[in-house]
Amino acid sequence: HYSWSQRRNYYVGLTGVDAFVTMQFTSDFQEKDIVFGGDKKLEKLIDEVEQLFPLNNGVSLQSECPIGLIGDDIEAVARKKAKEHDKTIVPVRCEGFRGVSQSLGHHIANDAIRDWVFDKKETDFEPSSFDVNVIGDYNIGGDAWASRILLEDMGLRVVGNWSGDATLAEVERAPKATLNLIHCYRSMNYIARHMEEKYGIPWMEYNFFGPSQIEASLRNIAAFFGPETQDKAEALITRYQPLVQSVTEKYRPRLDGKTVMLYVGGLRPRHVITAYEDL
Numbered sequence: 001h002y003s004w005s006q007r008r009n010y011y012v013g014l015t016g017v018d019a020f021v022t023m024q025f026t027s028d029f030q031e032k033d034i035v036f037g038g039d040k041k042l043e044k045l046i047d048e049v050e051q052l053f054p055l056n057n058g059v060s061l062q063s064e065c066p067i068g069l070i071g072d073d074i075e076a077v078a079r080k081k082a083k084e085h086d087k088t089i090v091p092v093r094c095e096g097f098r099g100v101s102q103s104l105g106h107h108i109a110n111d112a113i114r115d116w117v118f119d120k121k122e123t124d125f126e127p128s129s130f131d132v133n134v135i136g137d138y139n140i141g142g143d144a145w146a147s148r149i150l151l152e153d154m155g156l157r158v159v160g161n162w163s164g165d166a167t168l169a170e171v172e173r174a175p176k177a178t179l180n181l182i183h184c185y186r187s188m189n190y191i192a193r194h195m196e197e198k199y200g201i202p203w204m205e206y207n208f209f210g211p212s213q214i215e216a217s218l219r220n221i222a223a224f225f226g227p228e229t230q231d232k233a234e235a236l237i238t239r240y241q242p243l244v245q246s247v248t249e250k251y252r253p254r255l256d257g258k259t260v261m262l263y264v265g266g267l268r269p270r271h272v273i274t275a276y277e278d279l
Contacts, residue, residue, distance in 0.1 A: 025049055029066055039072050046081045046089065057168045058088030068095035078116070088168060090116040103186070109163075110190035117171050125173040130225060131159045133177045135192060135203075136184035139164030147183075147208050154222060154232040163188075175199045179224060181206050209268075210275025211244040248279060255279045 013019030025048070027033075027041040042061070049059055061074050074091040082089040092112045098104040132151060137144040144165050148158045159177055160170035174180075180192045180203035192203040204224065206217040215237050222233035260276050262269050 029064075034066060034070055037070065037072055038067070039074070039077050042072070042074065042077050043081060046077070046085070050085050050087070056087065058090065060090045060092060063091070063093050063095055065095045068093070088117065088120060088172075106187040107190055110188060110194070113171060113191055114194050117168070118175060121172070123169070123173050123176075125159070125169075125176055127159075127173075127176040127178075128157055129178055130156050130229070131177045131179075132156050132221075133160040133162070133170075133174050133180045134158055134183065135160075135162060135180055136182050136188035137161060137164055138184070143208065150208070150214070150218065150236065151181075151221070154218065154236050155229050156221075156225070175201065177201055179204060179221075181221065183208070207271050207274070209271040210278045211240075211248075212278050213271070213274050251279050 025045055027038055027045050029038055029041070033041060046059060049056060061078060063072070063074055067074065074093060078089040078091040081087075090112055092109060094105045094108045098108060099106075134144065134147060134151070137147060139145070139161075144161050148161060151158055160166060160174050162171055162174075175195060175198075178201070180195060180201055182188060182192055182203055182205050185205050189203075192201075195201045196203055202224075204220065206221060207213040208217060218233045218237060219230070222230040255276070256279075262272060262276075264272060
């Protein structure tokens with residue numbers, strides 16, 4: 001199949017009016033398409049998306065396993081239809097996530113942004129010297145929203161929060177930011193390195209799991225921007241101290257001296273361990 005969908009755990013609004021998370025477009029792949037190719041159906045699918053939702057800003061094409069076997073040229077279809085409809089169309093050839101523990105899939109997704117989104121159209125975005133992209137935050141439990149509040153409270157402007165909450169506009173204007181902040185380094189260091197090489201944007205890892213790491217990260221980020229931002233960061237840390245203290249006092253008696261077993265995926269262990277050490 002070719003399918004088109006969006007996040008399922010970030011859903012507000014009316015289906016088909018201002019939210020499209022529960023809607024998917026699939027090309028109904030059949031045996032004859034394996035033999036003759038499914039690209040004609042894909043072209044028709046994109047035309048139907050354009051007809052049904054003319055206000056869409058773009059379409060991403062996700063190829064599933066049969067496409068990897070028969071090798072349909074989804075890139076050619078993307079180029080043709082992007083020109084025809086004057087829209088951003090992003091082909092992602094990543095059947096079955098690809099690679100060991102999805103690692104190649106991460107690389108492919110980064111390259112898709114580099115090759116099909118960046119520098120494709122002019123934006124009227126006006127940059128400032130305090131603009132940051134938050135990259136590799138998937139906002140699984142609202143963590144991106146909390147990160148954004150902290151960063152904005154110390155005077156920075158989060159111009160992109162992706163991939164969890166990103167809009168197409170946020171990804172398009174990413175090369176105009178002052179600093180890239182990476183949460184999940186393993187999955188999105190590729191795009192940060194590319195932006196450093198091509199646009200001269202430095203990048204920095206950060207860790208917002210647990211108070212000690214939040215404090216250290218805020219100070220590291222603030223140091224990049226200078227004394228004014230550092231003063232705001234220290235005021236922010238001081239403001240949250242009573243909250244941190246109350247949570248610590250509540251849970252430390254129950255956890256002190258105990259052994260914790262972590263059953264989490266990805267890079268979470270190295271981030272989460274320090275949060276338990278705070279307790």
